[in-house]
Amino acid sequence: MHELSSSTHTRTNSRFIHIEGSPRTYDRNKILVVLLVSLMMSLLQVSSVNTALAAMQESLHATDSQLQWVLSGYTLGIGITLVPAGRLGDIFGRSFVFAFGLAIFTVSSLALGFADSPLTLNLLRFVQGVSSGIFSPQITGLIVQYFNGRSRAKAFAYFGLVVSMSVAAGPVLSGLFIAFFGADLGWRISFAFNAPLGVVGVILALTWLPFGTELRRLRKMWRFSKRKNTSDTQNEKKAEQVCNKGEVPSDSSALAREPQNDRKGIDLDPIGMTVLGISVLAIMLPFIIHASWWKWLVILAGVALLAGWVWWEHRYKTRGKLPMVDLDLFRIRSFSYSTAISALQFLGAPAMFVVLAIFLQDGLGVSALASGLVTLPNALISAYAAMWAGKRSYDHGRGIQAFALALILFGVLGMVIVVWSVHLGASFWWFALPLLFTGFGGGAIGSANQTQAMIDVPANHGGTAGGVIQTAQRMATAIGTALVTAVFFATRGTPTTASWYFGIATAYVVIAMILIAALILAFVFWRDGYHDRHGTKSKIATARKPRSRSKVLRRKASSSRKKTTAK
Missing domain, CATH: 1.20.1250.20 (MFS general substrate transporter like domains)
Incomplete structure (x- = not known):
């Protein structure tokens, strides 16, 4: 294989x-x-x-x-x-x-x-x-x-x-x-x-x-x-020479x-592309258009197609061909962990702003401009956090992901407190305060997650890996937004003032539960790399570095001394 x-x-x-x-x-x-x-x-x-x-x-x-x-x-x-x-x-x-x-x-x-x-x-x-x-x-x-x-x-x-x-x-x-x-x-x-x-x-x-x-x-x-x-033996030797020159x-x-x-030329894996495209469409579409009972059948069909796609990609590779996505990508721990963490984050975090906009404009009668200004500090501090985390992501990216998710979780729980404070007479502008925490956390995890996800990915598979991560994020966003808004409208009940507060508070509790799952996974990822920052080498990882000449000579000298002593 x-x-x-x-x-x-x-x-x-x-x-x-x-x-x-x-x-x-x-x-x-x-x-x-x-x-x-x-x-x-x-x-x-x-x-x-x-x-x-x-x-x-x-x-x-x-x-x-x-x-x-x-x-x-x-x-x-x-x-x-x-x-x-x-x-x-x-x-x-x-x-x-x-x-x-x-x-x-x-x-x-x-x-x-x-x-x-x-x-x-x-x-x-x-x-x-x-x-x-x-x-x-x-x-x-x-x-x-x-x-x-x-x-x-x-x-x-x-x-x-x-x-x-x-x-x-x-x-x-x-x-x-x-x-x-x-x-x-x-x-x-x-x-x-x-x-x-x-x-x-x-x-x-x-x-x-x-x-x-x-x-x-x-x-x-x-x-x-x-x-x-x-044969491409000469090409491989030439590539090795270029690599040794540092180019x-x-x-x-x-x-x-x-x-x-080698010996295969262009291999596009058209069946794999078609099956994956249909499966993603089948999974995302019901959550986007809010279909009726039949949406569950479409979702199940999409999941089944996704499982069939995994089987096909594995079989395609065992036949000596080039699959659309080499499943060995998921043997890179940094890539797999970071993709899963990102998917969980996108499952919950984006929906936070959707329900907030609905609550402010439809529930409290706030203008669209004021609603946008409430979230503006979130975006600005997120930009700063992205640069802050970027300077530290190479050495401490795993820990930053856990720290950032903890900040987002803290901000979401703070949003619940502000909801009931507004119900008691406080200004809706107080929402900007917990949004500062979610903004810093969101910006920090964006840089750290991207860096950690791609840190061990081979350069010749960077586009595929990037596509996998973004697809997971898009699917998670569609599913999470549909789930959280459904909870919001279901718990809101009749359009009375009190029910609006209960609806958004319940929606934020659901988001918090999703973020807790992401935080646990991020903590496991951090612990997994506590003793080995880049993880152990897998089949997809880069080749083992050659030992230095001095180490080889010392080992040979030690072996010679042992043989002399034995004689």
Whole structure:
């Protein structure tokens, strides 16, 4: 059975890097700028839409169900493409797939500004979600590929900073567009303003990313797929020489070192991609559209398909082929633990803001602007926490995850206290205080979790790993939001003042229980690495470091002395 290989090269933390097969010198700071700008564009399209929903409904005369698909279409589009796109990036080259996805995202954003019907709007939102799902996993994959050690932790710190700032800026930005340009033109600009940013992003991607090496790699792969019996021994030796020189290998050398790819050329695993996409769709859809009794049948079918997909991927690999997701990824303890912790966090934490907005606006009659300002300090301190944790995640990432979850849990319990304080006459602005704790915890765990999840992942599987993590987060968010809001509305009962307080308090208790489970898992992860920070080496982990020559000589000398004594 083939094992997942990893890069054995040594990468320095210098700003400029050299890549095999390219005469150019690449600037890692510029690479990071391209990636983070695209990340910002994607997240702004998520956070800004909520503020513009009412304007869209008025402009297009959309029904509530049609309006719901503005959110659901994007979520489903990105959810079903993350993992397949991550693997495509690992195979064809992440820079190539990144630029392709960003180009589609740019065109769809511009087209959304000219949507003339709810159907057109929803179809374009789905396309926008698919395109975001294409380039999003390449961001984490490229960070893993071109950054290592503390520089990777720092890159993920900036990643967390952009996430926090985009979440905070999105609603404000769309609100300003609507205020200055009117309801009809304002929501259209909130989509179309991504077009010039996207054009610049694609140009910079073609200029600053190692794009030429991947084009050459594609040509080699097509030729290689026609010569299945050609040996790649020379390529492996060349890759080893490059690694010993401390250079960053191109994806082609990583491909040459991967056992599954020898003599196989391009292997896309179309059945695996299809089954996983359908299973993710079946699991997420019932929670998004709030279907009736039949949703449980769809969910069960989705879970069954997911189990079948796991079986297929295992069987596909045992046949000597390259699966879409090598299941040996989950043998990396840092990846498995961090993915599970992140999924549990996303199962509970995002729903906290959903029920708070409903409670403030519908229950207390607070304006949308005031409701957004209550959560603004949360987003701002989250940005600071992302940088704070990023500086410490490489050495103390496991402990930071547990600490951050404890802060989020403390903040959620504080929200319950504020709920009943407001019921007794306190101002709703007091919600900003416990949200400071949840904000710091959320920003800190974002950087620490990303760093720890990818710290031991082989560079040639970074895109796939990033897609798996983001898919788990998307599915958890959809399920958790549906669960918590259902509890909120069920316990709220009739729309009386007292029942609103009881409903949101109960919802926060459910969130707290989910966070306790995440905290326990984070504590186990921290204890697991107490004596060995990076965990034991597994089949997927990097190759064992060679012993130094001095140690080898000392061992030989000791062995010789023992033989002499015995004689």
